[in-house]
Amino acid sequence: xxxxxxxxxxxxxxxxxxxxxxxxxxxxxxxxxxxxxxxxxxxxxxxxxxxxxxxxxxxxxxxxxxxxxxxxxxxxxxxxxxxxxxxxxxxxxxxxxxxxxxxxxxxxxxxxxxxxxxxxxxxxxxxxxxxxxxxxxxxxxxxxxxxxxxxxxxxxxxxxxxxxxxxxxxxxxxxxxxxxxxxxxxxxxxxxxxxxxxxxxxxxxxxxxxxxxxxxxxxxxxxxxxxxxxxxxxxxxxxxxxxxxxxxxxxxxxxxxxxxxxxxxxxxxxxxxxxxxxxxxxxxxxxxxxxxxxxxxxxxxxxxxxxxxxxxxxxxxxxxxxxxxxxxxxxxxxxxxxxxxxxxxxxxxxxxxxxxxxxxxxxxxxxxxxxxxxxxxxxxxxxxxxxxxxxxxxxxxxxxxxxxxxxxxxxx
Amino acid sequence: xxxxxxxxxxxxxxxxxxxxxxxxxxxxxxxxxxxxxxxxxxxxxxxxxxxxxxxxxxxxxxxxxxxxxxxxxxxxxxxxxxx
Numbered sequence: 001x002x003x004x005x006x007x008x009x010x011x012x013x014x015x016x017x018x019x020x021x022x023x024x025x026x027x028x029x030x031x032x033x034x035x036x037x038x039x040x041x042x043x044x045x046x047x048x049x050x051x052x053x054x055x056x057x058x059x060x061x062x063x064x065x066x067x068x069x070x071x072x073x074x075x076x077x078x079x080x081x082x083x084x085x086x087x088x089x090x091x092x093x094x095x096x097x098x099x100x101x102x103x104x105x106x107x108x109x110x111x112x113x114x115x116x117x118x119x120x121x122x123x124x125x126x127x128x129x130x131x132x133x134x135x136x137x138x139x140x141x142x143x144x145x146x147x148x149x150x151x152x153x154x155x156x157x158x159x160x161x162x163x164x165x166x167x168x169x170x171x172x173x174x175x176x177x178x179x180x181x182x183x184x185x186x187x188x189x190x191x192x193x194x195x196x197x198x199x200x201x202x203x204x205x206x207x208x209x210x211x212x213x214x215x216x217x218x219x220x221x222x223x224x225x226x227x228x229x230x231x232x233x234x235x236x237x238x239x240x241x242x243x244x245x246x247x248x249x250x251x252x253x254x255x256x257x258x259x260x261x262x263x264x265x266x267x268x269x270x271x272x273x274x275x276x277x278x279x280x281x282x283x284x285x286x287x288x289x290x291x292x293x294x295x296x297x298x299x300x301x302x303x304x305x306x307x308x309x310x311x312x313x314x315x316x317x318x319x320x321x322x323x324x325x326x327x328x329x330x331x332x333x334x335x336x337x338x339x340x341x342x343x344x345x346x347x348x349x350x351x352x353x354x355x356x357x358x359x360x361x362x363x364x365x366x367x368x369x370x371x372x373x374x375x376x377x378x379x380x381x382x383x384x385x386x387x388x389x390x391x392x393x394x395x396x397x398x399x400x401x402x403x404x405x406x407x408x409x410x411x412x
Numbered sequence: 413x414x415x416x417x418x419x420x421x422x423x424x425x426x427x428x429x430x431x432x433x434x435x436x437x438x439x440x441x442x443x444x445x446x447x448x449x450x451x452x453x454x455x456x457x458x459x460x461x462x463x464x465x466x467x468x469x470x471x472x473x474x475x476x477x478x479x480x481x482x483x484x485x486x487x488x489x490x491x492x493x494x495x
Contacts, residue, residue, distance in 0.1 A: 062430075063429060063430020064431075064447075064451065067451070068450060068451070128453035128457055129450060129451075129453075132450065
């Protein structure tokens with residue numbers, strides 16, 4: 001079995017493009033959430049979200065490809081370009097690499113626009129580029145084509161756990177020796193009129209309130225729900241042997257992955273399923289709960305998720321739960337759906353690398369009804385976590401937990 | 413070939429490909445402008461919408477140069493049958 005290293009990171013989100021802007025906001029606990037006044041969502045009077053701003057597609061992709069490339073594919077491509085550049089994978093090595101990409105909504109904005117045109121305007125037809133643009137694997141195909149990645153190319157659609165599963169499955173492939181290099185993560189651009197309205201219909205969106213930036217309050221008393229986000233978080237993963245052969249320094253190591261299904265309610269998480277997934281990840285990593293220094297929680301800010309997740313963490317970590325540092329970075333970058341696990345994996349790797357744990361923004365008073373966990377809040381916290389978990393618990397009950405370890409101390 | 417047709421065709425092609433209009437000449441080959449099989453279909457679609465014509469499948473391969481596009485559009489717009 002091979003050891004698997006993270007050698008590159010890339011992201012696009014409401015926080016900007018690249019790691020500097022991302023790290024600055026995540027570690028400061030500074031939400032990038034605003035009113036989406038330009039979006040008319042039926043039944044939702046005051047939509048808010050963590051929207052990508054000032055993204056220039058022409059910076060990343062040739063103009064002639066833009067008409068047949070969806071917004072979420074552009075995000076995935078920009079993040080992948082960054083990650084491969086950071087990893088410094090030589091051009092001649094890239095054909096060995098595969099792509100595992102997670103997405104919940106694929107090219108939903110482009111699909112909505114096509115339906116809107118065709119159903120509302122007499123004589124309207126879908127464009128020839130509709131299928132390649134909108135098909136769920138379109139973004140993964142673009143990544144392969146633009147970066148000459150000729151390895152296995154798969155798209156994972158598992159709602160909020162898409163990216164975490166994509167990374168976990170890539171980890172398994174590399175560990176088993178079926179690949180040496182993989183690009184893995186997730187992308188989503190779900191801030192559309194119908195998607196926003198459909199989420200609102202489930203009554204789980206945090207209201208805008210006076211300050212949308214303070215709307216998402218995971219683990220807090222009086223939390224009122226989630227805030228949607230968008231973007232992409234991508235990782236370059238390779239076997240330790242492949243990384244060492246080309247002199248690439250690891251940013252972190254992927255040490256475990258748990259995957260299971262609640263087999264329960266379609267939107268309500270099962271405490272037993274969540275708990276079991278955490279334990280599967282720990283068992284896969286062959287580590288005891290006490291070795292975990294930080295958990296980047298799913299932490300959406302809904303009443304139900306945060307309670308079920310906190311109880312599951314307490315059950316797994318037992319007496320050590322009160323000392324377990326936990327935070328959710330979703331208030332800062334939003335719940336980016338299929339991209340969430342990618343952005344959160346980036347945050348988790350940065351936390352291990354920097355020895356800095358991000359706070360849960362907007363968490364002033366933890367809900368007293370939740371088990372006692374050591375919620376990181378206020379400022380980020382200096383701590384060498386050693387091992388960190390990143391969790392995603394999706395609608396449909398497909399759970400995913402990744403375990404990362406800090407890179408071994410280098411000899412200077 | 414009317415200059416009006418060319419002007420409109422040039423605008424559509426340049427805008428779609430993200431290239432300056434000066435790069436699109438009558439004799440320009442679509443392939444040289446960066447048009448592949450998929451973007452050719454998209455451009456034909458846009459021409460159909462712009463000019464109110466319908467290009468039959470068997471004519472798609474005829475569009476090799478910008479001049480071919482203009483000529484093909486005008487042929488489709490020309491009235492047929494006795495006046």
